[in-house]
Amino acid sequence: MAKMTERMQELFKKVPAAVLCTATNDGSPNGVPVGAKRLIDAETVLISDQFLNKTLANMKSNPRVALTFWEGHEGYQLKGTVTIETTGPRFEETSRWIEERSTQSGNPLKCKGVVILKIDEIYGVAPGPGAGKKLS
Amino acid sequence: MAKMTERMQELFKKVPAAVLCTATNDGSPNGVPVGAKRLIDAETVLISDQFLNKTLANMKSNPRVALTFWEGHEGYQLKGTVTIETTGPRFEETSRWIEERSTQSGNPLKCKGVVILKIDEIYGVAPGPGAGKKLS
Incomplete structure (x- = not known):
């Protein structure tokens, strides 16, 4: 397991989007x-799935x-493994959050499931000599 | 092969960064x-490598x-396969571009190689019912 620093958590919350990278078992990214x-905690991230398609298929098999x-x-860059929940309290709570948030923006959406990422490793991806360096 | 539309090309040039997703042969993204x-043309993209590390290792084997x-x-999302050039006119030209661009910003950088992506497929990744739809 790896823990995000306070600064990493701040930036994670601040950015409008992150990129979720997956691959098929035979390496098609x-x-x-x-x-x-x-953020659930310093080592766990939740992503709500409204529209995941190839990404969801990839995560189910890999x-x-x-x-x-x-x-x-x-x-x-947070590396780890995911589990997908389509029932239970985290799914119910996220479903309400997505419904509220999307209804407010005038484009109602439905949560299909939640992706729970347990962080194993954290790398820097800033340009510079430290690019790709393992931070945690 | 797949061709980017004028609008895709405009957006590609406009965004400050794109995310390059790779994987090991056994599917670690x-x-x-x-x-x-x-852009080299509507179906070919060039990325200059200053700091690629795991990404470069991934692309060499996959x-x-x-x-x-x-x-x-x-x-x-542009999907395709890459070749890496560390000599020749595209590498030389890119090296000059990176040197000029980085020197102007006060942080001189060196191009290690150029990644040439030939686009095979293009998908939409905008949120909505069309997410993940193959466009070309």
Whole structure:
């Protein structure tokens, strides 16, 4: 397990979207922006699924993901494995959050499931000699 | 092969960074923002490598990539295969471009190689019912 620092958590909350990178078991990569994201704690991230398609199929057969986010010249990549929940309190709570948030914006959406990422490793992705350096 | 529309090309040039998603042959995904990017033509993209590390190792053994970029609620994913050039006119020209661009910003950088992506497929990644739809 790896823990996000306070600064990483701040940036994660601040950016409008992160990129969720997945792959098929035989190595065909995929990456999509995800905006409906939350921190559960310093080592656990929740992503709400409204529209995931290839990404969802990839995660079901290969739960390893990389979640990359950045702003300007600061950025991080969270690596770990995911589980998908389509029932239970985290799913119910997220469903209400997505319904409220999307109804307010005039474009009602429905949560299909929640992706729970347990962080195993954290890397820097800022440009510079430290790019790709393991931070945690 | 797939061709970017004029609008996709405009957005690609406009965004400050795209996310280059790669994977190991056994499906461990990776994604990093890349800012030094150019269009060669409607079906070919060039990325300059200053700091690629795991991404470069992945591409050398598994040349399949996804390159994702978006702004607000509009976004695209280019899928294809890459070749890496560390000599020749495209490498020389890019090296000069990176040197000029980085020297102007006060932080001189060196191009290690150029990644040439031939686009095979294009998908939409905007949120909504069309998310993940193959566009070309």
